[in-house]
Amino acid sequence: MDINELYQQARSGDVRAREQLFLSLSERFRLLAHHRVWNRSDEEEVAQEALAAVASGFGDLDIRESFSAWAYKVFDNRLLAYVKRRKSTRNRNEPLFEQIPAQDANDDLRGRLLDCLRKLIVNNQRYVRILNLGYQGYAMVEICERMRITKNNAYVVLSRARSLLKHCLETGKVA
Numbered sequence: 462m463d464i465n466e467l468y469q470q471a472r473s474g475d476v477r478a479r480e481q482l483f484l485s486l487s488e489r490f491r492l493l494a495h496h497r498v499w500n501r502s503d504e505e506e507v508a509q510e511a512l513a514a515v516a517s518g519f520g521d522l523d524i525r526e527s528f529s530a531w532a533y534k535v536f537d538n539r540l541l542a543y544v545k546r547r548k549s550t551r552n553r554n555e556p557l558f559e560q561i562p563a564q565d566a567n568d569d570l571r572g573r574l575l576d577c578l579r580k581l582i583v584n585n586q587r588y589v590r591i592l593n594l595g596y597q598g599y600a601m602v603e604i605c606e607r608m609r610i611t612k613n614n615a616y617v618v619l620s621r622a623r624s625l626l627k628h629c630l631e632t633g634k635v636a
Contacts, residue, residue, distance in 0.1 A: 468528035471519075487512055490536050497540060507543045511536040577629035581622070584635050588622035591615065 464485055470478035490511050494504035514535050524531055581589045587608065594604045605615050629635050 464529040464532070465527060468524070472523075483512065483516065486515060486532055493536060494540070498543065503543065503547075507539055508536075510543075511539040514539060573630055573633075576633075577626055577635070580629060580635045581625060584625070585622075587618055588625060591619050592622050592626065595619065 464482065467478050467482040467485065471482050487508065490508040491504070494508045498504040498507055511532075515532050518535070522528075522531070578589055578592075581592075590608065591604060594607065599607070601612060601615060605612050608615065610618070625635055
């Protein structure tokens with residue numbers, strides 16, 4: 462039987478139709494979750510969240526056109542929420558910087574960094590100044606005031622400075 466027909470029967474008070482409706486939605490949500498979520502426990506969680514949302518809105522709704530379209534949209538919203546949660550968790554758990562194990566590596570990096578900053582000064586003093594102010598902890602508003610530039614210009618200069626510094630650290634040359 463069609464989901465929309467089951468919905469109409471369940472709305473009229475048929476308990477068996479309501480059970481059949483949620484059983485059918487449960488199977489479909491699990492199948493969709495299986496195809497879109499690769500973690501077994503997470504796919505069950507997404508399907509259950511979607512079913513719970515449909516069940517909580519079931520009594521208050523009076524859908525005349527397509528209950529199945531509404532139910533699938535609820536599932537899609539739960540899936541998007543899962544993806545956002547997953548991405549947020551992954552970003553929180555990633556280390557910001559790789560650990561440099563030895564002191565010698567720090568000394569080597571410090572030497573290359575100072576050498577690159579000296580080369581950048583020759584190329585453009587603003588680059589080194591904005592990097593230095595940012596490193597010292599000044600907010601972008603304060604950096605703009607000190608350098609007498611607009612906020613947009615400061616972001617452009619900072620982006621170029623970082624790019625040149627990265628290139629110099631990798632190659633030893635300022636482009």
